[in-house]
Amino acid sequence: MSKDASGHNEGPLVELDFAENDEKPLDRLLEKERSVQENRKTARDYLFEASIISVDCLEGKQEKWATTAEPGTALTKLLLKDRVPYKVGDHIAVVPFGMQFGTHIEGICEALNIDPNAVFIARPGEGRTLEKHMSPLLFEIQYKYTTIKNVLTSVAALGDPLSATACAVLSGYAEDQQEFELLDRASNDADFLANMCKNGGMRWVDLFDSFKSLAGNIPLEIFLMLLPTHHARLYSIASSPKNAKNEIHIIVSRRVMGEAEQRRKGVASDDLSVMPPGSTLQFQVRTCRGFHLPADPRAPIVMVAAGSGLAPFRGFWQERMAAAQSGQPLGPAILLYGCREEPGSLLAKELIMAQACGAVSLVITAVSTRLPKRYIQDYVVENAAALKPILENPKCEVYMCGSTTMVKAVTAVLPPHKQGEAWIQKLQSEGRLHEDVFGGPESNC
Numbered sequence: 243m244s245k246d247a248s249g250h251n252e253g254p255l256v257e258l259d260f261a262e263n264d265e266k267p268l269d270r271l272l273e274k275e276r277s278v279q280e281n282r283k284t285a286r287d288y289l290f291e292a293s294i295i296s297v298d299c300l301e302g303k304q305e306k307w308a309t310t311a312e313p314g315t316a317l318t319k320l321l322l323k324d325r326v327p328y329k330v331g332d333h334i335a336v337v338p339f340g341m342q343f344g345t346h347i348e349g350i351c352e353a354l355n356i357d358p359n360a361v362f363i364a365r366p367g368e369g370r371t372l373e374k375h376m377s378p379l380l381f382e383i384q385y386k387y388t389t390i391k392n393v394l395t396s397v398a399a400l401g402d403p404l405s406a407t408a409c410a411v412l413s414g415y416a417e418d419q420q421e422f423e424l425l426d427r428a429s430n431d432a433d434f435l436a437n438m439c440k441n442g443g444m445r446w447v448d449l450f451d452s453f454k455s456l457a458g459n460i461p462l463e464i465f466l467m468l469l470p471t472h473h474a475r476l477y478s479i480a481s482s483p484k485n486a487k488n489e490i491h492i493i494v495s496r497r498v499m500g501e502a503e504q505r506r507k508g509v510a511s512d513d514l515s516v517m518p519p520g521s522t523l524q525f526q527v528r529t530c531r532g533f534h535l536p537a538d539p540r541a542p543i544v545m546v547a548a549g550s551g552l553a554p555f556r557g558f559w560q561e562r563m564a565a566a567q568s569g570q571p572l573g574p575a576i577l578l579y580g581c582r583e584e585p586g587s588l589l590a591k592e593l594i595m596a597q598a599c600g601a602v603s604l605v606i607t608a609v610s611t612r613l614p615k616r617y618i619q620d621y622v623v624e625n626a627a628a629l630k631p632i633l634e635n636p637k638c639e640v641y642m643c644g645s646t647t648m649v650k651a652v653t654a655v656l657p658p659h660k661q662g663e664a665w666i667q668k669l670q671s672e673g674r675l676h677e678d679v680f681g682g683p684e685s686n687c
């Protein structure tokens with residue numbers, strides 16, 4: 243093995259070793275791999291397993307979700323394999339599958355001239371070490387028997403756009419002059435690349451459709467080296483362990499991006515709203531330190547949510563229902579909820595039960611499609627007299643969950659008296675203002 247002037251090894255970064263036919267059956271190898279992985283679980287990266295119990299539609303047209311980029315909101319219930327110690331207000335981190343890309347895998351394998359089910363193992367080339375920054379995907383799959391189908395299904399983020407670096411490398415394999423020029427320019431001009439991504443056709447899943455001359459030309463090692471890996475997405479837990487001991491529920495807003503033919507579905511939100519019952523997934527629990535119920539259940543609470551920001555509050559009211567059933571006295575709890583459609587029967591029934599036992603004292607819904615169009619902040623102003631005594635209680639805790647825009651707009655009108663800024667600062671300094679913010683202005687969370 244020789245080294246170049248900079249001291250780098252010249253040998254290949256990775257060697258892919260394909261099994262002979264019928265050698266090393268994949269199931270047995272995956273099972274062995276799985277047991278090794280399980281033994282490696284640490285407190286920090288412990289992966290819990292769950293299976294889908296049901297996906298109920300809260301908003302939108304569920305019958306269209308599997309096939310089209312159709313918005314909507316789902317209540318997804320997960321059955322836990324292990325006992326998961328979580329508190330209401332915590333999150334789960336889910337690594338998606340990208341189920342929507344399943345139908346493209348055969349085409350990608352064809353373009354790579356590879357049998358999707360051929361078993362192989364990736365090992366660093368002689369004298370080389372594979373580090374994460376060199377290739378997150380090769381780093382993740384090294385020393386594990388797998389197949390390209392398995393890698394493309396569960397490791398590679400096929401929905402991610404091509405990076406400038408990827409364009410630079412890929413341009414070297416484009417036989418068509420126009421394709422070469424596009425990739426080459428995209429690798430040098432960030433605005434051009436951003437524009438191409440916006441116009442569509444620049445996701446990894448589209449690679450061989452958009453750049454046909456790459457088919458049959460890219461070595462598999464290079465393709466795998468460039469592919470990005472899935473990253474975890476966070477979802478607020480929408481259930482209480484006191485209500486559903488071996489279940490975790492989440493509320494998922496289907497993310498839809500782009501216009502007309504370029505309309506695309508978000509990867510994880512699509513998986514979690516279309517996966518059939520019985521499908522399994524892995525997740526981590528991330529505790530959300532600043533977003534838990536007050537230790538004293540008599541402390542008044544105000545919960546402000548928009549869209550899937552309702553999730554933690556469903557956990558809150560379930561927890562308070564359990565407290566009420568065990569005879570604990572509860573303070574008042576006001577829920578201000580902004581949504582696109584009137585809450586359907588599922589949520590409406592739950593809220594009636596929560597109100598009947600005092601777990602929630604008042605529900606104010608702001609339906610944005612009602613005319614005249616009004617948002618939660620408008621209802622805060624309209625209900626100022628009812629909110630004032632609760633907000634002025636020195637034990638009152640305020641919780642807001644949803645988009646940055648909603649939280650900003652509500653914070654501006656929430657203070658019960660004129661010294662608004664000072665009131666907000668006092669609430670913050672006493673740790674009584676809790677925010678769980680996700681999704682920017684364009685988000686449909």
Ligand SMILES: Cc1cc2nc3c(=O)[nH]c(=O)nc-3n(C[C@H](O)[C@H](O)[C@H](O)COP(=O)(O)OP(=O)(O)OC[C@H]3O[C@@H](n4cnc5c(N)ncnc54)[C@H](O)[C@@H]3O)c2cc1C
Pocket residue numbers: 333338401402403439445475476477478479492493494495496497499507508509510511512550551553678679680681687
């Ligand atoms: C603390 C926290 C709590 C959360 N809780 C919830 C919750 O309870 N419920 C909920 O529904 N969501 C929640 N979210 C949001 C959730 O984590 C995901 O971000 C959301 O579901 C979208 O993920 P996705 O995989 O569907 O979309 P993605 O596929 O990741 O797409 C999302 C964004 O990525 C970019 N993008 C993706 N593909 C491309 C492309 N090809 N080209 C260019 N850009 C692209 C776009 O900017 C797009 O808007 C939470 C987030 C945080 C941070």
